[in-house]
Amino acid sequence: MAGTSSSEIHIAEFPPNLNVLVIDTDPGALEVIEKSCKENSHQVVICSESSRAVDVLLKKEIDIRLIIMELHMPMMDGYEFLQFLNKEEIDIPFVMMSEDSTWFSMTKAFHLGAIYYFLKPFNNDKRLDLWAPLLRHYYDRLNKKDDETSDGSEFASDGESDGEAEADDTLHKKDDTLIKKE
Structure with missing residues (x-):
């Protein structure tokens, strides 16, 4: 709907028990992600090999709702x-997550469809904000559906970086179950 203001959008309670696919070989990063997911009652499917993650997705036995992956993986x-x-x-x-914080790496990830980019290493006591990338994903999708363009100002940073970057656009869309319009 043209002219819809953000005050007219009501965010549903973030559903628990989402299946999150995590692809990495770093035990420390896996521990932080698993802890963050479990604090929000999300289930974690861990793959230390990309080929195993491909199998999980192609078999479609598990309804994966978010993928978090290390950029530099073997194979x-x-x-x-x-x-x-995409294919x-x-x-x-x-x-995407990586120790590589270069403009090139982040831009390439966003161009290919990543919606967020976590910088590593994580503090073991750090809790990752998984809500932000998902909220941004569904917010952008809603705006595209309404044929409006979003400049992302609602999510603009106050100038401080917490080691996370986000895309302005997304290719990987699932559904609109997290956002309700009234």
Whole structure:
């Protein structure tokens, strides 16, 4: 709807028990992500190999609602994995993570469809904000559905960085169950 203001959008309570696919070989990062997911009652599917993650997605036995992947993985890196998702038309929000904080790496990830980019290493006591990338994903999708353009100002940073970057656009879309319009 043209002219819809953000005050007319009501965010449903973030549903618990989402299945999150995590692809990484770093035990420390996996521990932080698993802790963050479990605090919000989300289930974690951990794959230490990209090929195993491909199998999980192609078999469709588990309804994966978010993918978090290390950029630098053996055999299939994060960029190749995003290309696989695009080729197979798998529409799941994707978060890239890496120690590589270069403009090139982040831009390439966003161009291929990542909706967020976590910078590593994580503090073991840090809790990752998984709500932000998902909220942004569904908010952007709602705006695209309404044929409006979003400049992202509602999510603009106050100038401080918490080691996370987000995309202005997304290719991997699942559904609008997290946002209700009245």
